[in-house]
Amino acid sequence: MPFKIIASQCTSCSACAPECPNDAIAEKNGTFVIDPKKCTECIGYFDEPQCAAVCPVDKTCVIDASLPRYDAPANGPRP
Amino acid sequence: MSVLKNARSERCAIGSIVQPTAEHKGCGASGGRGKLSCGSQGGQGDLPTGVWEKIKDHPCYSEEAHHHYARMHVAVAPACNIQCNFCNRKYDCANESRPGVVSEKLTPEQAAKKVLAVASAIPQMTVLGIAGPGDPLANPEKTFKTFELVTKNAPDLRLCVSTNGLALPDHIDTIARLGIDHVTITINMIDPEIGAQIYPWIFYRHKRYTGLEAAKILAERQLQGLEMLTARGILCKINSVMIPGVNDRHLVEVNKAVKARGAFLHNIMPLISAPEHGTVFGLKGQRGPSARELKALQDACESEMNMMRHCRQCRADAVGLLGEDRSAEFTTEKIMSVDVRYDVNARLAYQGKVEQARAQKLAAKQEGLAELAAEMSELKLLVAVATKGDGLINLHFGHAKEFQIYQLSTAGPKFVGHRRVDLYCQAGYGEEGRLTTTIGAINDCHAVFVAKIGGSPKSELLRAGIVPVDEYAHEFIEKSVIAWFKSYLEKVQSGDIQHVERGDGAIRQGALSSVA
Ligand code: SF4
Numbered sequence: 001m002p003f004k005i006i007a008s009q010c011t012s013c014s015a016c017a018p019e020c021p022n023d024a025i026a027e028k029n030g031t032f033v034i035d036p037k038k039c040t041e042c043i044g045y046f047d048e049p050q051c052a053a054v055c056p057v058d059k060t061c062v063i064d065a066s067l068p069r070y071d072a073p074a075n076g077p078r079p
Numbered sequence: 080m081s082v083l084k085n086a087r088s089e090r091c092a093i094g095s096i097v098q099p100t101a102e103h104k105g106c107g108a109s110g111g112r113g114k115l116s117c118g119s120q121g122g123q124g125d126l127p128t129g130v131w132e133k134i135k136d137h138p139c140y141s142e143e144a145h146h147h148y149a150r151m152h153v154a155v156a157p158a159c160n161i162q163c164n165f166c167n168r169k170y171d172c173a174n175e176s177r178p179g180v181v182s183e184k185l186t187p188e189q190a191a192k193k194v195l196a197v198a199s200a201i202p203q204m205t206v207l208g209i210a211g212p213g214d215p216l217a218n219p220e221k222t223f224k225t226f227e228l229v230t231k232n233a234p235d236l237r238l239c240v241s242t243n244g245l246a247l248p249d250h251i252d253t254i255a256r257l258g259i260d261h262v263t264i265t266i267n268m269i270d271p272e273i274g275a276q277i278y279p280w281i282f283y284r285h286k287r288y289t290g291l292e293a294a295k296i297l298a299e300r301q302l303q304g305l306e307m308l309t310a311r312g313i314l315c316k317i318n319s320v321m322i323p324g325v326n327d328r329h330l331v332e333v334n335k336a337v338k339a340r341g342a343f344l345h346n347i348m349p350l351i352s353a354p355e356h357g358t359v360f361g362l363k364g365q366r367g368p369s370a371r372e373l374k375a376l377q378d379a380c381e382s383e384m385n386m387m388r389h390c391r392q393c394r395a396d397a398v399g400l401l402g403e404d405r406s407a408e409f410t411t412e413k414i415m416s417v418d419v420r421y422d423v424n425a426r427l428a429y430q431g432k433v434e435q436a437r438a439q440k441l442a443a444k445q446e447g448l449a450e451l452a453a454e455m456s457e458l459k460l461l462v463a464v465a466t467k468g469d470g471l472i473n474l475h476f477g478h479a480k481e482f483q484i485y486q487l488s489t490a491g492p493k494f495v496g497h498r499r500v501d502l503y504c505q506a507g508y509g510e511e512g513r514l515t516t517t518i519g520a521i522n523d524c525h526a527v528f529v530a531k532i533g534g535s536p537k538s539e540l541l542r543a544g545i546v547p548v549d550e551y552a553h554e555f556i557e558k559s560v561i562a563w564f565k566s567y568l569e570k571v572q573s574g575d576i577q578h579v580e581r582g583d584g585a586i587r588q589g590a591l592s593s594v595a
């Protein structure tokens with residue numbers, strides 16, 4: 001469940017939201033926020049986390065160390 | 080709806096003109112048509128009639144139309160799929176607009192309503208563009224939804240879109256289906272070695288690419304998109320940002336490559352870069368070109384193709400004619416609270432009057448040219464003009480936010496660009512510092528034509544060697560500068576004055592704010 005967006009750095013450009021395969025990113029009060037329950041670190045979909053790859057501000061979409069890493073189910077991504 | 084249909088059938092006719100040049104592949108120094116006359120010169124010249132029909136009332140493509148018609152940009156596309164070193168994405172995209180300014184972000188619904196409100200209030204508004212702040216084609220839903228909503232209610236508006244080109248080949252069908260008739264692609268290089276210095280990364284097919292690989296994909300996609308569009312007969316303009324020491328000489332190659340693929344206009348814009356913009360180039364101290372360097376490059380490319388010299392790199396949400404920006408009158412809050420009635424007929428009637436005025440202006444120019452025909456001289460010089468539109472010298476020196484620059488020779492006046500200046504006269508009095516900036520911006524000119532000018536700036540200008548001319552207030556620009564040039568030549572010949580070359584001009588680096 002681990003990516004988060006550092007709100008103070010987010011420019012609200014919205015680029016990340018449509019790239020997320022799990023629809024985990026939405027706008028809240030002017031900045032973009034990741035729903036940790038939906039994020040799979042893109043595991044099972046893409047080689048790199050899409051939000052971090054498209055984000056124009058370095059180190060803004062980062063692992064949320066306060067939460068356990070996403071544990072990929074053995075039989076592929078969640079439906 | 081019939082207007083739309085016309086636009087479509089017209090496009091087919093152009094297709095046959097543009098198509099033959101669209102097949103050249105590879106880094107194309109070869110092929111292409113002969114040079115077209117420059118849209119910025121003011122008349123049809125030797126542009127094919129089909130192309131002229133499409134661009135003649137488009138303020139972005141014809142310098143002459145810039146005096147009479149207005150365009151509008153709406154900022155519905157905040158996301159981008161590449162990173163440019165001249166761009167800081169806290170602000171607007173630096174491709175079409177400038178760093179350092181922020182546009183109001185709108186939803187497609189808000190944007191469509193704003194467009195209708197503005198078009199109803201300003202009948203000269205004929206073009207709607209989507210150019211950012213990010214890349215419109217990286218936001219395809221928002222961009223195309225906006226166009227769809229607008230055409231439903233205002234079928235007479237022309238649509239255009241600007242893009243960095245990365246996603247372009249994926250959207251050609253939609254662009255054609257929506258009747259978008261102009262596409263601007265920003266191409267700053269065709270050589271990945273150079274591209275790697277401009278673009279740190281791209282996001283393409285779910286992957287971030289960097290370095291040479293990124294630049295190679297980008298350049299390929301841009302040229303492919305250009306070829307696909309011209310093959311369909313959709314007009315393509317190319318924007319390039321001139322970055323001294325990085326791509327300045329290379330842009331001559333870019334010019335050949337895009338011409339070979341059927342682009343009809345090439346717009347080379349100066350890099351705008353200051354440390355306070357926070358861009359990579361700004362922080363590195365990468366300078367922009369001087370006015371003379373920019374003109375030399377545009378001249379070098381002009382023998383190949385039409386150059387566009389009047390682009391003023393407006394903000395992504397700019398509204399208005401020429402240098403003016405009326406966006407403050409049309410804030411979202413104001414727009415959403417009013418009911419808009421869109422009256423196509425009233426708009427067409429107004430535009431009819433504009434056409435009459437344009438015909439008059441052209442006649443006046445021809446008259447002047449006939450007088451000049453007898454003169455023989457090698458002499459060439461630049462003059463600056465203060466104008467707020469309609470092709471007239473109708474602006475107070477102290478109110479000008481920019482000057483139009485004309486090159487005068489016995490071949491007639493030729494529009495070569497514009498110079499932004501700090502607003503010199505604020506709250507009724509001028510400040511010394513601002514006057515210095517203005518003089519710096521038009522330092523390569525021999526004279527400046529104004530509707531009116533105060534005594535103190537007048538003497539300052541004279542001291543700097545620039546002649547302030549107010550005898551032609553409220554007359555047509557071209558006719559007036561011809562008349563002035565004629566008497567200048569006579570005075571030089573009779574020995575009354577001595578002709579001296581002028582220095583270089585400066586390109587202002589700050590952002591042009593809406594209400595200064
Ligand atoms: S890492 Fe992938 S799944 Fe998680 S929020 Fe980012 S794009 Fe969505």
Ligand code: SF4
Pocket residue numbers: 005009010011012013014015016017032051054055056057060061
């Ligand atoms: S891509 Fe980055 S800057 Fe843009 S909205 Fe997402 S987190 Fe914010």
Ligand code: SF4
Pocket residue numbers: 138139140150175176389390391392393
């Ligand atoms: S950005 Fe350039 S091309 Fe677009 S409206 Fe402004 S002047 Fe015209």
